[in-house]
Amino acid sequence: MTLFRQIYTLLFALFLLVVASLGYVQFTETQSFLTKQMESDLNNTSNSLGIMLVPDLEAGDIVGAETLINVIFEGGYYQEVKLTWLVDGKQQVWQNPLTIEGVPQWFIDLGLFKTIRRESTITTGWIQLARLEITAHPGFGYHELWRTMTNAIMVFSVLFLIAIILARVGLTWILRPLHEIAEHAKEIADRKFGPDMAVPKTRELKSVVQAFNSMSAQLKQIFSSLDEEVGELRKKNLVDQVSTLPNRQYMMGRLSGWLSEPKNGALIMAKMDWLEEVHSKYGYQVRDETIKLLSQKMKQHLDGASTSVIARIAAYEFAFLITSSEHEQTSKYLQTLIRTINQEISKAGCKPNEGFALGIAERKGQMTVSDILAQADNALQKSLQENKVFHWFETSEKQLFTREQWREHLSSAISAGKFKFKWQPILLNDHDAVLQRELYCQLEIGDKKIFAGQFMPYVELLSLGSLLDKCLIETISGKALLDRNFEPIAINLTFESINDLEFHQWLNKLLRSSALRERICFDIPEAAVYSSPEACEALCTIIRDNGAHFGIDHFGRQFGSMSYLQNLRPSYVKLDQSFAYYDESEHSSELCRALINVAKGLEIEVIVTGIEEKQQLERFVPLKTNAYMGYVSPPVDIEL
Template sequence: MTLFRQLYSLLFGLFLLVIASLGYVQFNETRSFLSKQMESDLNNASHSLGLMLVPALEAGDMATVETLVNVIFEGGYYQQVELTWMVDGKQQTWNNAIRVRGVPQWFIDLGFFPTIDRESTITSGWIQLAKLKITAHPGYGYNELWRIMSNTIIVFSILFLIAIITARFGLSWILKPLNEIAEHAKSVARREFGPDMKPPKTLELKDVVEAFNSMSAQLKQIFNALDEEVSELRTKNLVDGVSGLPNRQYMTGRIASWLSEPSSGALILSQLTWLEDVHRRYGYQVRDETIKLLSQRLQENVSGAGETVVARISAYEFAFLLINVEREQTSKYLQQLLRTINQEMVKAGCKPNEDYGIGITERSSSGDATVSSILGKADNALQLALREHKTYHWYESSEQQLFTREQWRDKLVAAINNKQFRFRWQAIQQVGTSKYLQREIFCQLQVEDKQVHAGQFMPYVELLSMGSLLDRCLIEKIVEDRLVDKVEQPIAVNLTHQSISDVKFHEWLGQFLKENHHRGLLTFELPESSIYSDNSACEALCRILRDSGASFGIDHFGRQFGSMNYLQSFRPAYVKLDQSFAQFDDNERNTELCRALVNVAKGLDISVIVTGIQEQAQLDRFIPLKVNGYQGFILPPEELK
């Protein structure tokens, strides 16, 4: 029960007790007064009637006696009059039934007024003429008691209503600062740090507000310090100090993540030996400045591909990872890269198209490539270009494509329309137990009696902008196949970049989730890159998911270079640490970076799942970091029938 309700209930009870006490006192006083008044009237009537009856009794005039008694009795204030003649013992009785108009019978049956009677002897001198007994009628008492108590109850009720309404508004006004403190405390508990509260005029609450403001500021400073620590550690571990580009360690991890996901693209390695000539002629300071300017140009002017990662992996060697691109896009990127390098060479006083080489290799669709193999192919192409004094060499793969782009379009459209997809799922296990936290769903495409894995068709889904259609199809099929009824854990669905940015998909998903009984067992994963590239769309989608009773998480957490402050506003149920962190060497600096990322998430009460775990030795590195769960081919995907 809230403090407002407790205080309100206390005031309500006290006021009710006061009113009940006053009503009780008023009732007893009124009843006592009426009883005394009826008793006094009875005494007067008995005395007066006795004096009036003396002449008639002495004369033995019975008719006159009856007339005199009826005069008094017919007033209705007496229930019974009984007259006994002393001469012959004759007895006369007059009765009046107890009937009171305007008073409920149940009130009369309560018997608030006892029977009041007076018995007297009528005498004439020393002679006793008769005995007179008069019993009072309680009707007058009940009538007056009912009228007075009814009016009292009405007045008390009006005062009671006025009092509780006044108390409600008064308490609301008095406790308003306390309510603000409670809301502020809830926000702080959710790690949401808004502006400081204004100190109230109430002295006691003023101290509390100032204490909360101080605590909120300190907690905010702590989380900002954690965020800054993560940025510093990433800069120290994963960024080249001269160029400001990612280093070899980061690029190696990104390549590992890229190869583990359904994607396409190419890897380009370039060795710029002309930078050594700049060093020899002008010194290391000019060389470093040239590298810095070249790096900025490579990031700013080289475009034409989708997601691109540029890294400096050695003194004069740069790597370019092109994700989700075809050969035509890779070729355009290569031409822009050559033009940018030549422009910077001219600025540095070197001859263009000399003293550098570029090696290009494409990712195969078979899905069996490793980091070392694709780096080896790119390096072989680079070394061949240097030996033959060519600007670049393209490693030609003998792999045959399954279908052309247009064929893929037709087959994907048909597969989506007919829902020709099959599912696998992979368990995410809780660290230290055998309990599963969730199951991530993967899809395969049925094409001409063949199973085509996601690594082969997902690149074309992205290239053909069919992500929203595919996600809609898969979500419908998950519900139709009643997968949520087969397990007790949530089922995680990865959303494509196009779905995240598609407003129509947002509307459809919200309506679909409300119409279908998913029991909160559907959870959706958003890649971290989407949050940085389209924050408003991600925020709108997350709001829809919350309203629909579904949860969501952040995939590839820690991959992007940027602030972690988005966690405070998005509030995901969990984050999945990028697979590249599982590939890092086990050294103190890498461990501290992972620890800082985990602390940022867990400080906001967000579960952390580490991905890319292939063997127990990798998992053992993360157990001391207190992660919640792990995922990888240590728990391989299972076929769904």
């Protein structure tokens, strides 16, 4: 029971007690007064009637005595009058029935008034003439008592109604600060740190509100400190201090993650020997300033060409990871890069198209980090040997389908639901029980098995992401995959679905009609949170309000604040697998621990990804993560 109801009930009970006490006092006082009044009236009547009957009794006039008594008796205040003549013992009796108009019989049956009788002997001198016995009629008492109590009950009822209304309004106003404290406490428990509460005038509540405001500010400061710590550790471990670009360690981890995802794109390796010339002419300070300016220009111009990661991997070497592009788009990116470098070379007083070389390797099929690095490095060395600005690594692998063929195959597969499925268990750290299963899909075109890594780039390129996600979600419901296991199923959402309002409405309708929606999880990439925060928040609200769950995929990959965790409140985060790739240095562990502490501080489960063997998992055990996934427990085919 709420505090409001407890106080309200207490006031209700106290008021009832007061009303009942007043009613009881009023009842007993009225009853006593009426009884005394009837006794007094009976005494007066008995005395006066006895005096008036003396002449008739002396004369033996029975008719006169009867007439006189009838006049008194017809007033209705007496239940019985009995006159006994002492001369001959003759008795005369007058009676009124016990019926009272306007008073319910059950009230009369309560017997609230005792029988009141007065007996007197009528004498004249020393001679006793008759004995007179009068019994009072209780009708007057019952009638007056009933009238008084009904009026009192009506007044008390009106006062009671007014009192409880005023009590409710007053308690609501008085306890409003306490209600705000309770709501604020819930928000703090959910790690929401909003603005401070207004300080009430009530002395006791004033100190409580001030304490809550102070606690909220401290917790907010702690979270901000953790967020700042993550930022500082990233700068320290993953950022080159001169160029402010990601360093070699970050690029290697990002390469590993990129190659494990269904993406296309290319890697460009660049060697900038002209920077060494700047160093020899003007010194290291000018060289560092030139590197910083070059980095700024490259980020400024290349971001518009294609989504990419630019890193400084050595003193005069840079790497450019184009995370999603086809050959033509990669060519445009390359042209923009060459133009940007030549502009900075000219500003430094060096000759354009000299003093630098580029090697380009495109991602084809299944590749490892070593494969693509070797190809890009071979292309770079070829460019240096031939004294060319760039060299494109040639591969004999042919493209599986043209863009139009991909469109035809994918559209047909989505409309007909021709996908094959696998799911990969996510295991708890403690006892290897399954926390959830992440769903993967693949295609069979003719006799060829097409993996997600091959067709997903074209799904994004052809804007089929929302249709594919709808197909996968409908398959989960249509094929009753949720009935096969008790664990939730996780689905990776595409960027297009996250930004598609029509998909939001469709998903809202589907989740409302699903009986097992609490066992559906949606993975949202962290990059989408930064690029489309409003769309992500709208989608997450739909998922959470319908009882489903969602998590952040590739957690910790992006350079930015972790404050979005407070707004979105995901159920879990999947640590980017680059952290599994990073070396076991103290700095890497500090960064990983800080990221995990940010999530754990908000009571968010942390799942480690990219685990290939048990020894690798042991690095994360001291960090107190919740679960892990990777090829240590590979995906399993689902028979539909």
